[in-house]
Amino acid sequence: xxxxxxxxxxxxxxxxxxxxxxxxxxxxxxxxxxxxxxxxxxxxxxxxxxxxxxxxxxxxxxxxxxxxxxxxxxxxxxxxxxxxxxxxxxxxxxxxxxxxxxxxxxxxxxxxxxxxxxxxxxxxxxxxxxxxxxxxxxxxxxxxxxxxxxxxxxxxxxxxxxxxxxxxxxxxxxxxxxxxxxxxxxxxxxxxxxxxxxxxxxxxxxxxxxxx
Numbered sequence: 001x002x003x004x005x006x007x008x009x010x011x012x013x014x015x016x017x018x019x020x021x022x023x024x025x026x027x028x029x030x031x032x033x034x035x036x037x038x039x040x041x042x043x044x045x046x047x048x049x050x051x052x053x054x055x056x057x058x059x060x061x062x063x064x065x066x067x068x069x070x071x072x073x074x075x076x077x078x079x080x081x082x083x084x085x086x087x088x089x090x091x092x093x094x095x096x097x098x099x100x101x102x103x104x105x106x107x108x109x110x111x112x113x114x115x116x117x118x119x120x121x122x123x124x125x126x127x128x129x130x131x132x133x134x135x136x137x138x139x140x141x142x143x144x145x146x147x148x149x150x151x152x153x154x155x156x157x158x159x160x161x162x163x164x165x166x167x168x169x170x171x172x173x174x175x176x177x178x179x180x181x182x183x184x185x186x187x188x189x190x191x192x193x194x195x196x197x198x199x200x201x202x203x204x205x206x207x208x209x210x211x212x
Contacts, residue, residue, distance in 0.1 A: 090123035141173035
């Protein structure tokens, strides 16, 4: 390569460098800002995760401490003082219902969860099921049937348990024939566990039916 060519190449390279430095001086702050945002975002995310973990642990500790209180009323009062939101609040409500000695009080607590649309459907459905299953439940047989019906949809998490409780409600309402048909269907239900099938077979026999 001749000297003029080398000189041209050197000038061209200098021009490129100057343009690059000028571009960096003009827009380099964008890259720095992106780095700051990425690093800062990761730090904020870790902080939020740590805070959520601390809150969950504090809530769990408070619930365990409440369980150590002497007497059901004292435990309920202690649980009332536990600050919680979302899923944690729903779980605490279910625990409170289990602590309540009077069926009417337990039913009231469960009904509050059942009707609160801010809770996930899973907890609301569980509250419905527990309301129906309460010993000495104030609900009538017809009310139980109406409450259980929404839990029977395909893929519903408590469907087979709801079918069992519905059969019991039908027995309570005096419709043994419908209960017998429902229990026999449960015996063939692939989602029904062994213990549920055992309970269903016992009820079938008690109703005068036969189990194949």
